[in-house]
Amino acid sequence: MITWLWSHVNALLTTLARLVRTPVATLLNVGVLGIALALPAGLYVGLANIQGYARSLAANPQLSVFLALDAGDADVAGTETRLRGHPGVASVRYVPRDEALTQIKSRTGLADVVDSLKENPLPDAFVVQPRDATPQVLEQLRDELRGWPGVAHVQLDAVWARRLEAGLKLARLAVWLLATLFAFALVAVTFNTIRLQILTRREEIEVAKLIGATDPFIRRPLLYFGAVQGLAGGLTAWAIVAISLYWLNGGLADLSQLYGTRLELQQLSARDGLSLLLFSAVLGWFGAWLSVNQHLARLDLR
Amino acid sequence: MISFSKVWKRYPGGLEALRNVTFTIAAGEMVFITGHSGAGKSTVLKLTAAIERPSGGSIIVNGQNVGALRPGAVPYLRRNFGLIFQDHKLLFDRNAFENVMLPLQVNGFERREAARRVRAALDKVGLLAKEKAFPITLSGGEQQRLAIARAIVHRPAILLADEPTGNLDAGYAADIGELFRSFNQVGVTVVIATHDEALAARLQPRVVALKAGVIVT
Structure with missing residues (x-):
């Protein structure tokens, strides 16, 4: 048991020593793997961000009913009663035009602009929470409300979010397709590195076999090599994504300050990151395994 | 036998x-x-x-x-067996010590015990002073003795x-x-x-x- 453990520790140390001994080749290989993995991982993070945003909107669909600018108190009261009596409406919140203006002043940082206005350009509005959130019902309700007297405009915030989400589903499929392709690339790159390793270490492998090395003894460092290289590639990809997001967030902070909101891209979650590492290590191991099986069998003793 | x-x-x-x-x-x-x-x-x-x-x-x-x-x-x-080949089959990217170490790694010896045995084997063939030397720097006779040290280090x-x-x-x-x-x-x-x-x-x-x-x- 101890011997077995030792042989694994030895194989791992040998592997690390080999990686360190050829720093340029190692860096280039790991770089290639890192970039190959960073592309799907980055897209995945981007999608996850958009998706989270879209979902928070879509989960809570609302209709905004804007009255005409010249609507009087009677129109407001009449519309409110009709809305409350409507069977498709769950709840109604009245947003008077003055309140809307104060909100804009306090939330958006456009106080100067608002103060310079001679009169309030905003209409009175109702925020309507529908009972049924399916897109067809929502659109039907919108069309109905639009026809009421005194109503100038009805906006459905959720529909575009839902459409976005449907689009995102497609994009997510594309990410997986891309990930599969790059996974194949990772396996191919590892396959080739291990092939080169076997060719350059041909003598060593031959001698080891002649003095009684078992096949697992010879395979082990090569398989570790593939796994460690894959893992390093995964780490590089994670770092690339993290640093890019950090930079993007820096830019976004400036941008969102201009718009008075706070936009921030979420980093790859720890769970997703660890999955990425596991995925890349396993793929590296697999590439090495394929290569070892292909090339060791052909290595005949002389 | x-x-x-x-x-x-x-x-x-x-x-x-x-x-x-x-x-x-x-x-x-x-x-x-x-x-x-x-x-x-x-x-x-x-x-x-x-x-x-x-x-x-x-x-x-x-x-x-x-x-x-x-x-x-x-x-x-x-x-x-301890195998000694006509063409030595020494590994030229490893020094004398590491060459002799190989059979012990293959046999799964613990490191310190292995190092002790490697030195004993090198001493036996008179190459203890050259344990850091790479095979390419050794003469034909020394290379042969190194190959012998590698063959006997695991006491076959x-x-x-x-x-x-x-x-x-x-x-x-x-x-x-x-x-x-x-x-x-x-x-x-x-x-x-x-x-x-x-x-x-x-x-x-x-x-x-x-x-x-x-x-x-």
């Missing part, structure tokens, strides 16, 4: 390297396999270490039928050497001969394939002489 019975070895293309070869080597013996090049000396060693398989007959080493061994068992058979019961004095001058060859004698004196079975008559005269071993794949003595 090693017994060949009616062994044939035919290579693809029809060359018959061994024809009906039968002999036995007892534990602790020193035996020379002699003959001209092409007589089948190396083939005997390769068959013994399961590097090649016989076309007919049986080879028994330590009670195991080498020809019928499954591939997974071959490495364990080979650990009984049987030493198989293929032309160990092949391209050495007489002085070096005599040193190497003395090394083999000292291993044999502590009970190691030594089998040497050679056509070096001076070495045979010095060590006075039992001789199995081959001529065109047939035993002649």
